[in-house]
Amino acid sequence: MRFGLLGTGPWADRTHGPALVAHPDVELVGVWGRRAEAASAQAERLGTEAYSGVDALFAACDAVAIALPPDVQAPLAVRAAEAGCHLLLDKPLATTPEAARAVTHAADRAGVATVVFFTLHFSGTTANWMNSQAQKGGWRLGRADWLSPVFGGGDSPYTASPWRREKGALWDVGPHALSVLLPLLGTATEITAVPGGSGDTVHLVLRHESGGSSTCVLSHSVPPAAAGVTAEVRGPAGAAQLPDREEPPEEAFGVAIDALLAAVRSGVPHPCDAHFAATVTDLLHEAEAQLPTEDQQIQESPEAPGSP
Incomplete structure (x- = not known):
């Protein structure tokens, strides 16, 4: 082709x-x-x-x-x-x-x-894990945390990316987190987003049509020593944790x-x-709409002019 x-x-x-x-x-x-x-x-x-x-x-x-x-x-x-x-x-x-x-x-x-x-979904180790958990089914709880130092002092080629700086971890690594949770817990019927208070950190809570729920913590602002990816699901079959991706991206x-x-x-x-x-995209757009804008964050900051 x-x-x-x-x-x-x-x-x-x-x-x-x-x-x-x-x-x-x-x-x-x-x-x-x-x-x-x-x-x-x-x-x-x-x-x-x-x-x-x-x-x-x-x-x-x-x-x-x-x-x-x-x-x-x-x-x-x-x-x-x-x-x-x-x-x-x-x-x-x-x-x-x-x-x-x-x-x-x-x-x-x-x-x-x-x-x-x-x-x-295209890396053998993680794709096989997701396929295996999907076959088991019945998952009631999920968690997916994507924490990177792209803006936290890490040596990343993506630090200078204008769109990542504008949209942050919600849009950059949020898709990865949701791509793990949605196939295992089902379509999300509700999403709530709360700013994390550190850089671009965001917390998400989702309800799924299966009756289950899940959470995410997304950030590009953690120090290198605090970086990592963790995802797990829990249900009648027990608990299952996403393995590390072994294959290079290419x-x-x-x-x-x-x-x-x-x-x-x-x-x-x-x-x-x-x-x-x-x-x-629908879910992340809904989450973004719940977060304060940069101007609102400045106004709400204790250091902002006129703050008590």
Whole structure:
């Protein structure tokens, strides 16, 4: 399958690009980026061509892999679908329900397959664990904590990302947490969000249609020594804890490519398709609406001018 790659940032450079080049059933036709010089440099590293026009790349491809900020990704995904390209997307799909639904509607109208790269669902160790727990069923309680030092003093290539700084951990790692909890406890019927008081830290509480409940703590603001990922579910079968992901991201992305190819050949949607990702966007958007804005936080701060 002929693929185009959209995006020239660290995620595209370290994960998407190498996985596409290494995949035996993929021809990487070209790359496109918002900065022409970055696209040219990446194309040289990957041994392919840089396209100056994104629509010309769509016309040359059967599918596109997108590694761009969500609010850039969504409208480009719509255009790619309308051009007949299958979509290998990143999380979050978008940051508004309207933009997410535009992608699902465009893909459905065009009859193209979609897969969204929720990393844990394409890493063997964690994917096998989730599949095993889903087969057991009956889970009543869940917890998923994603704590990283991206803004807490860690040496991360993503610290300078403008969209991560604007949207924080809620939108960056929140999709990972929800992608673990929703398949095991069922669709969330209610979500409550509370700011954590430290940087971008957010606490979530969810009720699920199964009658179960779950919680999340999401942060990019913890010190490196406090970072970590923990997820577990509890029910009649006991307690089960998510194992550490063992595979590097580029290997998991190769599995995501396989999943898109399988969805194209079979016509059967993958569980992590754009519709599932749109559900995640709906929940995160509802959570975000409950959090104080930056101006409100300044006004409520004890150090704010005029505070008692």
